[in-house]
Amino acid sequence: MPDNTNKINRYILWTTLVAIGLLAILSISAAFWPADRAKQFFNSTALAIFWYALAVLLLVALVGFSLSNRKTSVLIIHTGLFLVIAGSMWSSQAGHQLAEQLLGIKKIPIGYMIIPQNQSQNHVLSKNLTQQMGELPFNIKLKNFHCQYYQTEKDSASVRNYISEVAVIRNGKEVANKTIKVNYPLHYGGYHLYQHSYDSEEEKFTILMVTSDSGLYAVYTGYWLLCMGVFWQFWFRPLLKNKA
Amino acid sequence: MTIKYTIQGLLIYLTIAGYLSAFLATISYKKKTADFLYLLGFILATVSFIYRWYDVHHIPFQNLFEVFLAMPMLIYPISKFCKHQLRVGNEAADMLIAAILAFPLGFIFSAESNNLPPALQIWLFAPHVATYILAYIVMAKASVQAINQLTGKTASPNLVDYEQATYRMICLGFPLLTLGLILGSYWAKLAWGDYWGWDPKELWSLASWLIYAGYLHFRYMFGKRHARINSSLAILGIVIILITLLWVNLSNIFAGLHNYA
Known part of the structure; x- marks a missing residue:
């Protein structure tokens, strides 16, 4: 020194x-x-x-x-x-x-959403999907969910991608569209929305993870x-x- | 211990043979032969890596087998760069390390390949792994220099002294270590929703970054006055790096998010 x-x-x-x-x-x-x-x-x-x-x-x-x-x-x-x-x-x-x-800024730090096909949702749940954490100031509508596979047999080991096509709905109007995949989240209104999990049997609903972007x-x-x-x-x- | 009766296996065994004989030639002062064998080892390691890439149809960075496959290939250019640009030598140690790294490829790790899971399908995959591989090789070189310093050897006159050489290696490796950590964190945010998940692999890699950060602060404070402590910190760094690299793969005691590499 x-x-x-x-x-x-x-x-x-x-x-x-x-x-x-x-x-x-x-x-x-x-x-x-x-x-x-x-x-x-x-x-x-x-x-x-x-x-x-x-x-x-x-x-x-x-x-x-x-x-x-x-x-x-x-x-x-x-x-x-x-x-x-x-x-x-x-x-x-x-x-x-x-x-x-x-x-007085009220934001949900982290939570999860279950959205069935063709329905819209703004309730955010806890990790085990039982407790209500709060509501988002906008709705997410699941337009379509599907999986892509590496091979023709559809088991979980050969999933190539999980894809949720969603729309953001604010005051009854569609304000944004996005295809959410693993590594490609949606960023809207101070939140990131991730492809987290899905209905592995019938692909009828998707589970998104919601995180606040504060900081x-x-x-x-x-x-x-x-x-x-x-x-x-x-x-x-x-x-x-x-x-x- | 299993032997791989495949083209990939043959390439790996030839790589080991090349680097090992280069090492033997170096310690028996046959410089020209050593130079030739070192280059041969590098070419074989490169062919082995490219063959794997062609074989699995994606950049081979997915599991420990593939990561270890890249290391013997990258040691040669790093070794040459350090010798000619930074005057940090010890090629014999580099040859031996390359052979040691290729050993588990040939005899221990399974060469099984998997489809890329969704989380790995992003541009960040290659640079995140590549910067870490480069950083780890450089830090391994740093620890060799540190061991030389501790054992009281004197460097040959055309090279810098061992304490200075350790410092140069850490200065070369630390930015790479930082970049690898940041790329990983940015990727974790995209794939898992959080830029830091506190899983064991993240914590070990943070610990190794902190050891080198500690080294740099300590050396800034005291310079070469406590050379032995400087060298000990550099060796502690590579120990933590080894644990980081092998932790999740070899100890299946704790489940983390990092279960693919």
Whole structure:
């Protein structure tokens, strides 16, 4: 470390090392659990405090190091990381509750919809499809559902694709059309709708997953910055230095 | 241990033979022969990979067999690039690693192929897997340099010293590791509805990214003052990477979303 780096930056770096080490240990421990238990753990109150502290640490580091060490690429990397953490806090269940209490924005973070052929639906259900989670501000109409197969015999192992042709209906009018497939969700009115499951016997209904897009674009912006920042810092900066 | 009596199997065995004899030639100082055999191993590995691609009609990145098939092919160009552009050597180790990676292809993994399930039918499939394969090879090279540093060897004068070489390899690999993670996350959002699902494979890959992030911060703080700690972190990184790569495939104890690769 250069000798002129001030004391505060040294504290920031030590805290960073501790935070990185702690998160690595937590990740490895949680890797021995099933995904839903790990998810619960990382969304618990104790971890919420950790994420909050990590976001604050990144902000402090950004301010501290922008004063002493003016490497743009490093600033971009850490701004990206801050956006990823802030965005995922916003998109979490707790983030949605907070947005409802503070700003009055009521959105369903995640849920599922069963839609029979030729019917429209706006009720969102819990994962086991028994509890009502709420209603979407628009209706989804299933125009047609079908499966494509690799072979002629139609078993679940040879499914090539599940396809739901849907329309979005708002105030009785069709406002959008989309063919929802795996990897190709519908984005409308602050929600993403995914092909989740289907009626495997008669292909008479489809099950869509609904997720709120709150915070998502902060996370994506963070990804872009992080990616550009690391390539700039570790690939292009040394390359330019060698040329000069 | 099973032997594969197929064209694919034959190509794999020839690849192993090529890389292994290149390694033996290198450690017995037959440089010209070694160079030739190394190139031969690379050509055989490439033919093997292309043959598989032609055979299964999609880019062969679907299971552990196919991912391991790509690695011995990609080691050669990475090894040459590192030697000539970054002055990071140890081709002998690269040859040996290529042969070791090809070994389970020939004797352990099943070569059975499956249809691509719907979630894998997207442009993100190839770049996500490819960036990770490249990153893992580079990080494996980093750990070889780190072991050399720890055992107190001195690098030949036309190469950078082992501590510096470890750092260069991690600087080369870290952006790839980051890109692989981000592509995976973006894809998870499209396919599974969430950009982060907390499944074991995701958590192991996050842990390996964090170890290298920790290395970079530690080295920024202390430079070469604690060279042994720098090297130990680089080795810890490759250990976590190995677990990430093999976790879901070899331990069927925990069910995750990542059950195809």
